[in-house]
Amino acid sequence: MPANKHKRAKSSPKEKKVSPIKPVFHGALAAAIVIIAVVSYFSYDHFKLQAEAANILELSNIQASRQAGKLSAQLNSIQKELQTFSQRQGLIDAVSSTETDLEIWRSSLQTAFRQAVSVDVFRENKAVLRDNDISPIRFTELDMINRAESGQTLAPEASKVGDQWVINFVSGITPQSDDNNSVRAVGTILIRLPISMLAGVLAEIPPTEGETRLVQSYRNTNSNTLLSVGQGHGPSVTANLPGEIWKIEFQAGIDIKRQASVFPIFLYLGLLVFAGITLSVAWVFGRRLQESMSFDPSIGAVSVPGSTSKTSTGGGHQNYPMSSVLDVDIAEEDAQLLSSDRQDRAGAGGEQEQEVKATFAAEAFRAYDIRGLSPEHVNTELANTLGKALGTRVLEAGFDNLFVAKDGRITSPELFESLTAGVLSTGCDVIDLGLVPSPLLYFAIATDEQIKCGVIITASHNGANHNGFKMTLDGKPLADDGIQSLKRDMELGNFQTGQGEMSSRDITDDYIDAILSDVALMGVLKVVVDAGNGATADIAPQLLEELGCEVVPLNCTIDGNFPSHEPDPSNPENLQQLINAVKEEEADLGFAFDGDGDRIAVVTASGQIISADRLMMLFAKDIVSRNPGADVIFDVKCTRQLSSLISSYGGRPIMWKTGHAHIKSKMIETDALLGGEYSGHIFIKDRWYGFDDGMFAAARLLEIMSLREQDLDSIFESFPALPASPEIRIPVAEEEKFEVIERLVESGDFQSGKSSTIDGLRVEFAKGWGLIRASNTGPELTLRFEGDSEDVIDQLKALFKREIAKVAKDLTLDF
Numbered sequence: 001m002p003a004n005k006h007k008r009a010k011s012s013p014k015e016k017k018v019s020p021i022k023p024v025f026h027g028a029l030a031a032a033i034v035i036i037a038v039v040s041y042f043s044y045d046h047f048k049l050q051a052e053a054a055n056i057l058e059l060s061n062i063q064a065s066r067q068a069g070k071l072s073a074q075l076n077s078i079q080k081e082l083q084t085f086s087q088r089q090g091l092i093d094a095v096s097s098t099e100t101d102l103e104i105w106r107s108s109l110q111t112a113f114r115q116a117v118s119v120d121v122f123r124e125n126k127a128v129l130r131d132n133d134i135s136p137i138r139f140t141e142l143d144m145i146n147r148a149e150s151g152q153t154l155a156p157e158a159s160k161v162g163d164q165w166v167i168n169f170v171s172g173i174t175p176q177s178d179d180n181n182s183v184r185a186v187g188t189i190l191i192r193l194p195i196s197m198l199a200g201v202l203a204e205i206p207p208t209e210g211e212t213r214l215v216q217s218y219r220n221t222n223s224n225t226l227l228s229v230g231q232g233h234g235p236s237v238t239a240n241l242p243g244e245i246w247k248i249e250f251q252a253g254i255d256i257k258r259q260a261s262v263f264p265i266f267l268y269l270g271l272l273v274f275a276g277i278t279l280s281v282a283w284v285f286g287r288r289l290q291e292s293m294s295f296d297p298s299i300g301a302v303s304v305p306g307s308t309s310k311t312s313t314g315g316g317h318q319n320y321p322m323s324s325v326l327d328v329d330i331a332e333e334d335a336q337l338l339s340s341d342r343q344d345r346a347g348a349g350g351e352q353e354q355e356v357k358a359t360f361a362a363e364a365f366r367a368y369d370i371r372g373l374s375p376e377h378v379n380t381e382l383a384n385t386l387g388k389a390l391g392t393r394v395l396e397a398g399f400d401n402l403f404v405a406k407d408g409r410i411t412s413p414e415l416f417e418s419l420t421a422g423v424l425s426t427g428c429d430v431i432d433l434g435l436v437p438s439p440l441l442y443f444a445i446a447t448d449e450q451i452k453c454g455v456i457i458t459a460s461h462n463g464a465n466h467n468g469f470k471m472t473l474d475g476k477p478l479a480d481d482g483i484q485s486l487k488r489d490m491e492l493g494n495f496q497t498g499q500g501e502m503s504s505r506d507i508t509d510d511y512i513d514a515i516l517s518d519v520a521l522m523g524v525l526k527v528v529v530d531a532g533n534g535a536t537a538d539i540a541p542q543l544l545e546e547l548g549c550e551v552v553p554l555n556c557t558i559d560g561n562f563p564s565h566e567p568d569p570s571n572p573e574n575l576q577q578l579i580n581a582v583k584e585e586e587a588d589l590g591f592a593f594d595g596d597g598d599r600i601a602v603v604t605a606s607g608q609i610i611s612a613d614r615l616m617m618l619f620a621k622d623i624v625s626r627n628p629g630a631d632v633i634f635d636v637k638c639t640r641q642l643s644s645l646i647s648s649y650g651g652r653p654i655m656w657k658t659g660h661a662h663i664k665s666k667m668i669e670t671d672a673l674l675g676g677e678y679s680g681h682i683f684i685k686d687r688w689y690g691f692d693d694g695m696f697a698a699a700r701l702l703e704i705m706s707l708r709e710q711d712l713d714s715i716f717e718s719f720p721a722l723p724a725s726p727e728i729r730i731p732v733a734e735e736e737k738f739e740v741i742e743r744l745v746e747s748g749d750f751q752s753g754k755s756s757t758i759d760g761l762r763v764e765f766a767k768g769w770g771l772i773r774a775s776n777t778g779p780e781l782t783l784r785f786e787g788d789s790e791d792v793i794d795q796l797k798a799l800f801k802r803e804i805a806k807v808a809k810d811l812t813l814d815f
Contacts, residue, residue, distance in 0.1 A: 387422020427498020
């Protein structure tokens with residue numbers, strides 16, 4: 001027994017001794033690791049960090065140049081607009097006339113440059129030093145005025161008024177023919193704009209991409225940072241602006257650094273190979289050193305109990321890794337949990353299918369409204385059920401009232417009675433706006449602090465045998481899934497019940513007063529108004545007359561049969577009567593509105609039809625030039641020139657789906673100041689409420705004309721139209737139109753064209769583009785083409801014909 005105890009003691013782990021061979025072995029490995037670390041560090045620094053630094057510098061220079069370019073474009077636009085003003089004969093005459101005449105021009109300039117802090121017009125040699133809190137004249141301003149009077153063209157300069165930086169724009173009042181710099185100006189214009197108006201241009205890039213600073217310095221001294229946007233750190237790069245005193249400084253932010261990041265795969269692979277070779281050499285060296293050294297356990301260097309060739313099994317424990325057992329256990333447990341979760345979800349989602357109590361024509365529930373043949377698809381039964389569903393939705397959204405309006409169609413009164421009866425039966429109150437255009441419903445919603453829901457009975461531009469409903473809930477248009485969800489509610493019949501109250505409101509005077517308080521015209525313009533016997537027949541002539549126009553009414557009697565022509569101004573055939581009237585009356589221009597007044601068409605004095613996308617170009621120039629960085633939304637049918645123009649004035653062009661509800665929703669999402677469709681819907685949020693309104697668009701166009709003192713043909717010479725087709729319509733069965741587009745998207749071969757499927761299929765080429773989409777308002781496919789020449793358009797038509805014929809052999813393709 002004692003011997004056994006003695007042996008047990010000797011085998012105790014406390015007596016284990018370490019071999020001197022192991023430190024040598026470990027030292028070799030440690031040396032290898034140190035070598036790998038040193039080589040990796042210097043390789044990483046040389047190849048990765050330096051490469052990333054070079055990339056950051058290159059990207060920063062690109063961004064600084066872009067920011068400088070955008071800012072220069074914005075400043076040049078303002079300067080050109082001011083120079084155009086300074087060359088007007090009326091202003092030149094006013095300088096030598098009375099102070100009253102000069103004051104009128106000051107007011108016009110203030111209207112044209114609405115963001116201006118101050119506007120001054122000086123006669124030659126009349127500007128003197130002036131101490132004023134808003135518009136001081138100091139040596140800096142006086143020097144600019146004197147140089148402008150001597151005929152110089154000046155770049156803008158910044159100065160402080162109070163605690164705020166402002167931009168001084170100065171232009172000499174000089175006749176257009178006086179291009180020689182030696183000719184002195186008869187006076188000068190000085191406007192001060194807030195420096196903040198440039199922030200939108202610089203802030204187009206995300207703030208995390210970098211910090212952009214606008215800096216002013218004179219001969220590299222007395223530098224002042226005028227404006228700073230974004231976040232960045234590290235070295236700055238600069239880009240100069242014209243005029244020598246302004247420059248852009250840019251510091252990269254985290255987004256630029258992320259873009260500049262490099263992943264030198266060959267470096268990493270090389271380091272891995274080097275590390276592998278180094279460790280292998282160290283391992284082999286250590287093993288050979290261990291084998292070459294003699295080891296005698298009798299001298300007590302080491303004593304390893306049980307160091308025999310047999311492996312201890314630890315009492316029969318199997319040599320399975322613990323992790324593998326845990327993996328199996330966890331997997332089984334997860335499987336049980338997942339199975340249980342599936343059962344729970346199946347139980348929760350397996351509700352009994354609810355009974356459908358009514359069915360309605362699916363083709364009436366379109367992408368952005370309810371519309372169809374009346375009474376075949378849109379009838380009193382549908383209207384009453386829709387009223388119940390809408391009333392329930394309004395109450396569930398936390399509102400108590402619903403605005404209801406109607407257009408002048410034959411079936412609108414009976415649909416109104418059924419619709420309102422349904423709404424009232426839910427306990428929701430109804431405010432009857434009467435027979436008004438759609439923009440007045442939108443105006444009522446926009447200006448009422450409590451009531452944000454409404455519906456108008458109209459089929460817009462469709463013919464007399466159609467009718468429908470445009471709906472707004474909580475200030476947003478109902479469209480797409482929202483309309484399909486409403487259809488589902490109507491079919492299931494789960495409505496609230498109660499007894500609502502009916503009242504009425506006349507919104508017309510408020511609407512006209514709101515426009516008159518915003519838009520002012522200089523002079524009298526003669527205008528022909530074609531209401532197409534629609535809902536604008538009374539209010540459009542009244543509005544334009546109160547603006548000061550001489551109005552010639554055409555088809556301005558409400559008649560739901562539309563006896564003169566279809567209420568669709570986007571169809572050139574429906575504008576022939578207006579063109580003839582404008583020429584016969586020698587009017588300045590003509591306007592046409594659709595059945596509910598949310599679309600507009602414009603005809604010039606020469607009879608030229610101005611397409612809505614060209615009209616958008618004029619509005620974009622006017623609005624974006626005063627609001628740099630503004631978003632502009634337009635649909636897939638618009639000219640590619642519109643996008644280029646918006647960008648050139650510092651705006652952000654956004655192409656989106658066709659449809660008034662789609663454009664309006666996108667404007668709400670992006671807070672855009674302008675939106676429009678090729679069909680004639682124009683949405684203006686600059687000084688207005690952002691809904692589609694043909695009459696307000698007409699007023700703003702008249703304002704631009706009166707301020708420019710140019711006829712419409714001359715104005716649009718600055719926006720030349722590319723050759724383009726009108727909107728081409730191909731009849732197709734309602735249930736097939738979307739399938740045709742899907743097949744064309746999947747299998748169409750459009751060679752080198754770049755396809756966009758935002759709405760239908762638009763294919764862009766270097767010299768033109770073509771579009772095909774399913775109409776959301778009728779059983780048809782619509783196409784449009786634009787190109788650098790008619791030959792390009794013919795080629796595009798042939799290409800689209802070929803590809804459409806492959807997926808829809810029965811269609812008549814005669815375009």
